[in-house]
Amino acid sequence: MSLNTLWFIFIAVLYIGFFVLEGFDFGVGILLPFLSRDSDPQKVDAKRRLMLNTIGPHWDGNEVWLLTAGGATFAAFPHWYATFFSGFYLALLLLLLALIARGVAIEFRSKDDAPRWRSLWDWSIFLGSLVSALLLGVAFGNLVRGVPIDAKMQYVGGFFNLLNPYALLAGVATVVAFTLYGAVFISLKTDGEMRQKAHALMGKLWIASVIVLAALLVFTYFQTDVLARLGADPGVIPIAGMAAMLAAGYFIRKRMEGWSFVMVAIGIAFALVTMFMILYPRVMISSLDPSYSLTITNASSSPYTLRVMTIVTLLFLPLVLVYQAWSYWVFRKRLTTESRMVY
């Protein structure tokens, strides 16, 4: 396997890591106003704190997967980084603002108890999570669909070019799947009333997720060049992904939270693997002329740089996995509104 292919895989792994980990963070953020409903405002606040505490120790480390993916793209495929980031300018600006608002809000919301202060940051968490998930889906939808890129590797479409139906559907699918994922995570990490409420919601969210993901899959045949390049047989990965999503439905009914979580995680991961398989060996598809596309060859760094980065990644990525796994182990216990809350 060439180093260029290896780096395509590394970057795919980083994005998959990000979606699988931060996906439920975003879901919890989106669910924040819905799962905390109560007639007593004090209980609303306690429930929100409980929900945020399920992701509290982890969200920051999870988000670094995205930053590392960005940095790795810069190092391994500078043209991909340059074309993507300058081309999707306003979309990325919105994504950055959403991530900023959300990140600060999680840290700041409990540090003052004025109702207006809390409501300001709770809205930031909700909107920040929703907009982030939507834009990530839109961005990846456009990546597989192809965007206008000229012979000089420059994106020549505008902002509204990105808001085509296929990309928007990908955005909606991301939002819905992350919301389901967040609900499953809450059912796994809490107990008592919160756990019951999450269960009540999971069935509906599961049906919605399966519908939009199936629609996305069908739509993908018409909106991308997958049929011409790879044929009608989707291969084992997308089928396994869909099967995992269906299995998640079974486990949700059986109230087996651990397995539900694993299956949704596999569903999300395999959806991304499918996306990267459609993309390969391109990294950005030109809708103007296939020969203008950025590929793992013409967009990449020099072999020397890829070698250096490979060594560093093989040394340190396993270590990251170990200590992040340890942090999940430390906080493995379920939480309830009666737990001692950390603010």
Place this chain on the structure above:
Amino acid sequence: MDVVTLGRLQFGITTVYHFFFVPLTIGLSFLVALMETLYVRSGKEVYLRMTKFWGKLFVINFAVGVVTGIVQEFQFGMNWSEYSRFVGDIFGAPLAIEALLAFFLESTFIGLWVFGWDKLSKGLHAAVMWVVAIGVNVSAFWILIANSFMQEPVGYLLRNGRAEMHDFWALLTNPNMWVMVPHTISAGFATASFFVMGISAYHLLRNQHVDLFKRSFQVAAIVGVSAAVLVALNGHSQAQHIVNSQPMKMAAAEALWKTEEPASFSLLTIGNLSQSGDVFSIRIPRMLCLIAFDQLDCQVLGIYDLQAQYENEFGPGNYIPPVAVIYWTFRIMVGVGFLLIGLALWGVFLVMGDMFEARRNGLRLFVWAIPLPYIANTCGWIMTEMGRFPWAVYGLMKIEDGVSLVVAGGSVLFSTLVYTLVYGLLMAAAIFLWIKFIKAGPEPAPKEQDAEMEMTPSLIGAQG
């Protein structure tokens, strides 16, 4: 304004804002780890309350530093995509390695630290804070490797129309990086020390939580005096390096228009710095020779001669940075630096003599000194970055060649305005929280007056 100017403005705003939070993170992570270690070693409850009080202020700071750091990484691609294409091969690597080695580490472990009080043993919990502190400093190290490449490009070959990495080891041994890292890290420690001393002084003046804040002041004074001296020493070696590696930056910092032999050092200039005719200026003969080369006789090239030299080498163009900005930021940074050394010594004097009661006015100085390191930090970066003009990468790529070709001026203007607005709101929220928590002080101790007394560890929140 054109796209280049707007892009530079945005880079300036986002960088200065990001670095408003970074130095405190660098220094305070270490101080909090030190306090928690004191708690683990001594078992004294006062150190636990100290750790929690300063830790809370640390976490507020850390959050803003993290989210503004995301913008730092992404704006190279957004506003400076041609720069990214040209240097990505060598410049992207340290950024990616920073994320992999340091950002993951600090972000994962800060979560463990904030939420892990009941989950980890005392010793392990303190160790977690040390990992955060190490992560933060390793992070600074890799970011400065990237910045040093812009100041003094090494380890590259011009190939395929771009700068390709040719020697990774050269990046790690970049002489500019090795004068820059100690200066920046010690500035972070000084910032945190003066932050802690200032807030401690505020409470000591009000006779609140005296034991806790005396101890905080002690720790910070010792770290602060070492850091303040190191900042100056490292700054000196950095200046000596820049005289050779970026002579134009140093000439601008001295407003030295004509080559001087032996070169004098300018203490103060009143008048128009944008031309050679000073209205009034105090210069110390031979002093610049002493500073730059450790000798009394030397020749330091002036701006005119350097401009001619650059035109010869790189073709026609303007190679003169905004002299007034470089001159004054340099002077303010150095001036504040010396002031901080004096203040830190005064702080140690107060600690050694235990004169917090007797010297109340002297103590009050520290409250007012909190902003000083921030001013020096900001001036230092403005000088470093604007002094590199017209280069994005010194001698390799000019700023205007690095800008994104497909991003319209309106988009950059819009994003600049939005960042300014959002950053302003974040700053307001962070300062609001800081003032609130600073005024509230530490959590009340069960036996405030007896904090000197040894307490059994089992009485303390964290479980063994």
